[in-house]
Amino acid sequence: MCGAAREFYRLTDGRGSGTTISNNRTQLSTDSPKIQDSLGAGRHLDCGLRHYYLNIVRPILRRYRYCMPLAGLTLAAAAHAENQYSLSLGGGFAPRYQGSNQYRGVVAPGFSAKFGNGFFIDSTEGAGYRLDLPHGAFVSAAVSYDAGRTDENRFDMPGSDYLKGMGRIPGSVLVGVRAGVTLFNAAELSVTIDTPVTHTSRGVSGHMDLAVPVFKTAQHEIIVTGTVHAGSGRYTQTFYGVTDAQSMTSRFRPYSTSGGIDSASMAVAWNWTLSQHWSVLATGGVTRLLGRYGDSPIVQSRSNYYGIVGATYKF
Numbered sequence: 001m002c003g004a005a006r007e008f009y010r011l012t013d014g015r016g017s018g019t020t021i022s023n024n025r026t027q028l029s030t031d032s033p034k035i036q037d038s039l040g041a042g043r044h045l046d047c048g049l050r051h052y053y054l055n056i057v058r059p060i061l062r063r064y065r066y067c068m069p070l071a072g073l074t075l076a077a078a079a080h081a082e083n084q085y086s087l088s089l090g091g092g093f094a095p096r097y098q099g100s101n102q103y104r105g106v107v108a109p110g111f112s113a114k115f116g117n118g119f120f121i122d123s124t125e126g127a128g129y130r131l132d133l134p135h136g137a138f139v140s141a142a143v144s145y146d147a148g149r150t151d152e153n154r155f156d157m158p159g160s161d162y163l164k165g166m167g168r169i170p171g172s173v174l175v176g177v178r179a180g181v182t183l184f185n186a187a188e189l190s191v192t193i194d195t196p197v198t199h200t201s202r203g204v205s206g207h208m209d210l211a212v213p214v215f216k217t218a219q220h221e222i223i224v225t226g227t228v229h230a231g232s233g234r235y236t237q238t239f240y241g242v243t244d245a246q247s248m249t250s251r252f253r254p255y256s257t258s259g260g261i262d263s264a265s266m267a268v269a270w271n272w273t274l275s276q277h278w279s280v281l282a283t284g285g286v287t288r289l290l291g292r293y294g295d296s297p298i299v300q301s302r303s304n305y306y307g308i309v310g311a312t313y314k315f
Helices: 034-036 052-065 231-239 242-248
Strands: 019-021 025-028 086-095 103-112 119-122 127-133 135-146 173-182 188-196 206-218 219-232 260-273 276-287 305-312
Touching: 103 305, 127 173, 219 231, 231 260
Parallel strands: none
Antiparallel strands: 019 025, 086 103, 086 305, 103 119, 119 127, 127 135, 135 173, 173 188, 188 206, 206 219, 219 260, 260 276, 276 305
C-alpha cells in the first residue's frame, strides 16, 4: 500500500500542555512538571510522519506504490536533543497492488531508533541522516529497500494472480532525499525523491506532501495529508506499462507510458496518547490513479483504499 504512501512523520506525545508556538518555533514553558521532564525534546510535525508512519503505515503503503508519506503522526526531535527508540505493531487492509480491485489483510511490525546526532535506523525507512535547519526547514537522506511487485497472490509483498505472466518487478535498494519546511499552524510541506541504486531500470519516483494538523488536544491529534506522486518514464512503464514480451505471456495488450504525475492521495491520521510510552494510532486514505496511468490494462480500479490501526511503545 505504500500508494503508502509512501507516511505520519510525527506527532506530540501528549506533553504539550506547556507548549506555545511562535514564528514556527516551539518554546517550552518550565512551569509544568511534565514539560520539565521533556526539556530538550521539543517535537514538531514532520510530514514524513516518521514513527507511526515509518513503522506501521509505510511498510504497507510503500509496497503498493503509494506516495510515501500519505499520512501519519510522528515524534521527531526538533533539535536532535535525545535518542529515541520505539516498537510498533499494526494491521489493516490494503490493495494487492496499486490499481487492483482486490484487497488483503496486512501486518506491519517495526522498530525505530533516532539518535541525538541526527542519524536514524529504521526497519522500513532504512538508515540515514536528518538535518534540521533554521525557520522550520529540514533535509534528510536515507538508504532503504523496496520489495517490488510479483505476479501472484503473496502475503509478504504486493502482487496478484491477475498479473500472471507479467513477471516480477525486482526489489531495489533506494536512496531517498527529502526536504521540507514548516508552514502556517505547524503544517508541513515536503518533497521526496527516490532513486534506485540496484535494478535501476525501474526508474526514479518522487512525491510532494502537505500535512496539516486539523485537531489537537493533550491526548489526541488528527492530521490530514495530501500527496501528489510522479515517476520517470522508466518508473511508469515498469509499474503501469505492458511490453510486447509481457503481452505474449499475459492477458494484457501492449501499453506504453511516459513520465509524469501518476497519482494523487488523501489520508487522515489520528493519534491517541495513552501514556508517556504507549499510544494508539489509526489512519485511512484513498489514492487515485490519474490520466493515462489509470487507463493501463493492468488497472482494475483507478481508486484504492486502505485502513490501518496500530500501537506504539516508546522507550
